[in-house]
Amino acid sequence: xxxxxxxxxxxxxxxxxxxxxxxxxxxxxxxxxxxxxxxxxxxxxxxxxxxxxxxxxxxxxxxxxxxxxxxxxxxxxxxxxxxxxxxxxxxxxxxxxxxxxxxxxxxxxxxxxxxxxxxxxxxxxxxxxxxxxxxxxxxxxxxxxxxxxxxxxxxxxxxxxxxxxxxxxxxxxxxxxxxxxxxxxxxxxxxxxxxxxxxxxxxxxxxxxxxxxxxxxxxxxxxxxxxxxxxxxxxxxxxxxxxxxxxxxxxxxxxxxxxxxxxxxxxxxxxxxxxxxxxxxxxxxxxxxxxxxxxxxxxxxxxxxxxxxxxxxxxxxxxxxxxxxxxxxxxxxxxxxxxxxxxxxxxxxxxxxxxxxxxxxxxxxxxxxxxxxxxxxxxxxxxxxxxxxxxxxxxxxxxxxxxxxxxxxxxxxxxxxxxxxxxxxxxxxxxxxxxxxxxxxxxxxxxxxxxxxxxxxxxxxxxxxxxxxxxxxxxxxxxxxxxxxxxxxxxxxxxxxxxxxxxxxxxxxxxxxxxxxxxxxxxxxxxxxxxxxxxxxxxxxxxxxxxxxxxxxxxxxxxxxxxxxxxxx
Amino acid sequence: xxxxxxxxxxxxxxxxxxxxxxxxxxxxxxxxxxxxxxxxxxxxxxxxxxxxxxxxxxxxxxxxxxxxxxxxxxxxxxxxxxxxxxxxxxxxxxxxxxxxxxxxxxxxxxxxxxxxxxxxxxxxxxxxxxxxxxxxxxxxxxxxxxxxxxxxxxxxxxxxxxxxxxxxxxxxxxxxxxxxxxxxxxxxxxxxxxxxx
Numbered sequence: 001x002x003x004x005x006x007x008x009x010x011x012x013x014x015x016x017x018x019x020x021x022x023x024x025x026x027x028x029x030x031x032x033x034x035x036x037x038x039x040x041x042x043x044x045x046x047x048x049x050x051x052x053x054x055x056x057x058x059x060x061x062x063x064x065x066x067x068x069x070x071x072x073x074x075x076x077x078x079x080x081x082x083x084x085x086x087x088x089x090x091x092x093x094x095x096x097x098x099x100x101x102x103x104x105x106x107x108x109x110x111x112x113x114x115x116x117x118x119x120x121x122x123x124x125x126x127x128x129x130x131x132x133x134x135x136x137x138x139x140x141x142x143x144x145x146x147x148x149x150x151x152x153x154x155x156x157x158x159x160x161x162x163x164x165x166x167x168x169x170x171x172x173x174x175x176x177x178x179x180x181x182x183x184x185x186x187x188x189x190x191x192x193x194x195x196x197x198x199x200x201x202x203x204x205x206x207x208x209x210x211x212x213x214x215x216x217x218x219x220x221x222x223x224x225x226x227x228x229x230x231x232x233x234x235x236x237x238x239x240x241x242x243x244x245x246x247x248x249x250x251x252x253x254x255x256x257x258x259x260x261x262x263x264x265x266x267x268x269x270x271x272x273x274x275x276x277x278x279x280x281x282x283x284x285x286x287x288x289x290x291x292x293x294x295x296x297x298x299x300x301x302x303x304x305x306x307x308x309x310x311x312x313x314x315x316x317x318x319x320x321x322x323x324x325x326x327x328x329x330x331x332x333x334x335x336x337x338x339x340x341x342x343x344x345x346x347x348x349x350x351x352x353x354x355x356x357x358x359x360x361x362x363x364x365x366x367x368x369x370x371x372x373x374x375x376x377x378x379x380x381x382x383x384x385x386x387x388x389x390x391x392x393x394x395x396x397x398x399x400x401x402x403x404x405x406x407x408x409x410x411x412x413x414x415x416x417x418x419x420x421x422x423x424x425x426x427x428x429x430x431x432x433x434x435x436x437x438x439x440x441x442x443x444x445x446x447x448x449x450x451x452x453x454x455x456x457x458x459x460x461x462x463x464x465x466x467x468x469x470x471x472x473x474x475x476x477x478x479x480x481x482x483x484x485x486x487x488x489x490x491x492x493x494x495x496x497x498x499x500x501x502x503x504x505x506x507x508x509x510x511x512x513x514x515x516x517x518x519x520x521x522x523x524x525x526x527x528x529x530x531x532x533x534x535x536x537x538x539x540x541x542x543x544x545x546x547x548x549x550x551x552x553x554x555x556x557x558x559x560x561x562x563x564x565x566x567x568x569x
Numbered sequence: 570x571x572x573x574x575x576x577x578x579x580x581x582x583x584x585x586x587x588x589x590x591x592x593x594x595x596x597x598x599x600x601x602x603x604x605x606x607x608x609x610x611x612x613x614x615x616x617x618x619x620x621x622x623x624x625x626x627x628x629x630x631x632x633x634x635x636x637x638x639x640x641x642x643x644x645x646x647x648x649x650x651x652x653x654x655x656x657x658x659x660x661x662x663x664x665x666x667x668x669x670x671x672x673x674x675x676x677x678x679x680x681x682x683x684x685x686x687x688x689x690x691x692x693x694x695x696x697x698x699x700x701x702x703x704x705x706x707x708x709x710x711x712x713x714x715x716x717x718x719x720x721x722x723x724x725x726x727x728x729x730x731x732x733x734x735x736x737x738x739x740x741x742x743x744x745x746x747x748x749x750x751x752x753x754x755x756x757x758x759x760x761x762x763x764x765x766x
Contacts, residue, residue: 060746060766061733067644068733071651085709190753218750229751230766342711346704356760359751396763397732397742401725402701406627406692414728415633415741418763426706488704490711 004254006047008262008295014040016560017282017297019267019312022119024533024549025303026245026253027162031557032301033253037564040295041250042265042284044304045096045115048122050246054236056090064089081112084498086123091234094122104442106457110497111307117263118246119305120500123234126214126242126362127389128168129543130159130179134373138430139539142383145335145433146509148538149519152179158551166243166550167221170213178368178387178543185218186211187227187363191352192392192421197365199482206377207370207478212363212389215243215546224248229359242362264288266449269316270300270325270529278569279325279529285449299528299560299569302506303553306534307336307439310505311454313516313523313531314441326506326516326523333440335433335507336458337540339499340386343468345475346424347487349392356394356418364391367425367478369542371470382466384432386542388475390425394418423484427471430542431464433504437496458496501545503537521556528569532556607643611650611658616665618681620645624727626688633741636731644730645723664719668695695720738765 015037018028025041032039047053061067068088070078078087080098087095096113103111114120133152140147156179163182172180189197189211197209216227217239224247225239233242240247253259264287271294273280281296302309310333316325324332367388371379399419403410437458445453460468468491476489496502509515512524517536523529532553534545541548563569609617621642628636636642649658669679675694676687683691699721703710717725731737738744742765 058746060735060738062735062738065647066652067729069648069652072654085707188751188753194754229748230746342706342709344706344711346706346711354757355754356757357751357753358745358755358760359748360764360766361751361753397728400728401721404696406696406724407689408629408631411628411731412631412633414732415762418757422704424704424706488711490704492709492711 005260008260013296014038016299018301020304021117021245023121023546024553026249027550027553028301028557029253030249031554033256033258035561038258041261043117043263044266047263048117057235057238103453104455106455107459108495109456112500118244121244127544128213128215128547131541131548132177132179134177135541146514149508149510155551158555162550162554167217169218177373190357191355192349193365196482203481210366212366214363217241229361231360231362233362267312272318274320302531303533306502309533309535329514332516333505334435334438335504336437337431337503338496339501340429340468341494341498342492343471344426345479345489347479347484349421349423364389382463384430386427386429386471388425388427392423425475429467503534503540506531506535507538508536520559530556609646612646622681628731639731639734641727641730668719
């Protein structure tokens, strides 16, 4: 791969600027560069090059003094994300420094950030699902939020387009609530998962248990290697087997010769020209020198991640837009959503003691939504629905601490017996768009670059709590009927943010009076600014959102180039 | 993010395999003299002797290395000094003192000075009284985790130290750093031993 061009000093003017380099920013860069546009990608964090900057990818536990755990100093540095339990010695360098990037939790909200080239595309869960017509119609049908300005058919071909390039493994089912992707071969279910699948589908007609659909390659694809089931994804994959900006879209953009990347670049605001009714560029703070520089371009893509994109728009004030760019409606910052998280059930399966598996599959099972998908499945307790992730495994020595016993026989049993099969499912429920779930600029709390921070004021409400209650009831019932023993139902009562699927705050809509973006992700009344990350979402489905960001971004980027050609931008 | 992490280390409620501990005492190491051939960072000599004795009782040397061979006691001292916060260290010191007080109350001696049979007898009582860990999903306990007490938290720590040590990880367990395709349903006998990673 040729070296990346990170010299943005000699040229202050580009055809396009992309703010952010994560899941959606990488796609914007790829599409725009491949379309022939000289494109500048601005990233607030450091450079991370594929493989070269994955220093821990081959670490073993015994290579590290604390065997992968982090001590009090790092816990403090990552005190927000540490609440998830996800951060450790091998991935801490991919999480933002929470002390240096403060925000205010008006109500408890966990905001997980990853400030580097590639952003959270290095850390995501790779679960990859299309949204369905049911999702795009939801707001219009039950009256929550505003109607999506697009439907499934508007995105269908773009889903196929990004899937073919990214490489998604899974099994086609033909379910209306979970449309099939263009699939690479699925990963395999293990013995217990197969057994539970059979029982579940028999006991609960209309419910399915499938292998997770994931952005892991199960065969070599586009010059990338297939998954070797090391399950060390969050350190960066030496095979490039999972989809990330670093392994996939940014190298593709770079190969065109049209890409310039500028790390350590915090976009302070977008510059709006009142005469042209267009944005002319962005103001950037160099995070290392504190210097403010301005870059110019014909089109600007906002892909800084949901809340950071909205922060940039809020900071972009002018006479025309005194309350933030594109905020005629007053909806900028509002309608923040996430998926509810860690509600479900777990237990043991008695049997298959003589069976085991090979490999550390970075994937599990998925049970697609089955509530409120037609008249027959309509609930009188809640609108929308939820899906489950989960899986079966044997604990190995990790189960030993809970087992009774110690001494010679106990020790040797942990070496020869992987322990009882365990099975769990955990739900992810849709969250309605509420106007009063919001973020605001906090001008009294400035960050180290003297910029206003965000205050996040959002919570789950009655519909989400009713969904969560149903998740736990259903989870326990399904496990009971599938022969699972020692069942424990659970609800960790996590606040918003734990799903790490924050969406909304600059929503798409049909009416500029009630939305920030139009049907092609353009800011109303400032048509050369596009928002295609999670901020643009009008509702949030119950399935993982990344694939939809990819498809929306590719669609909007191609629309932008077509409009440019026509002279409309 | 790595919710995505292996569920490998999940410790499930009620998932205990049935192990009878009656024959353990005869298999115990006969060593009952305290030994301390290393310099602790955090622990006092007495405390280090207690931790070493615990490690040797829970993970004795057999055909496979013992916990002391893998320096699990030294690892635990490192964890106490570098991973625990001040509050955790204070609680640990109190726990160790109470543990030995109970031991003295029953047998007239601190744990480290007892013979293998008495250590076993005492630990069985401690174990019977210790709460268990909640199940975990993607690295985090489900539900509200109540304190598991000194015995079980030490047991958890020493298993972690032992099974992630280099010799055990490479040679005792089944080490396969780059497995290739996931095979979901294969006979245990073809694998032989528990996977290392």
